[in-house]
Amino acid sequence: MKLLITLAGLILILEGLPYAASPESMQRWLRQILEMHPDQLRRVGLIAMTVGFALCYLALKSGLFA
Numbered sequence: 001m002k003l004l005i006t007l008a009g010l011i012l013i014l015e016g017l018p019y020a021a022s023p024e025s026m027q028r029w030l031r032q033i034l035e036m037h038p039d040q041l042r043r044v045g046l047i048a049m050t051v052g053f054a055l056c057y058l059a060l061k062s063g064l065f066a
Helices: 002-021 024-034 038-062
Strands: none
Touching: 002 024
């Protein structure tokens, strides 16, 4: 449970960092996302999920969290 809470906190930090560091750039980027085709967004999301899953798998198999 400790690991899950730590990971959730890390995700929130990484998600909030661009908004705190450069809000103007994030607004421009979000406008560009609104103009993207849903299929393209879906592909980007699936790729991000696959990379995230692979990183988690490798971290667990390497004993990083042991």
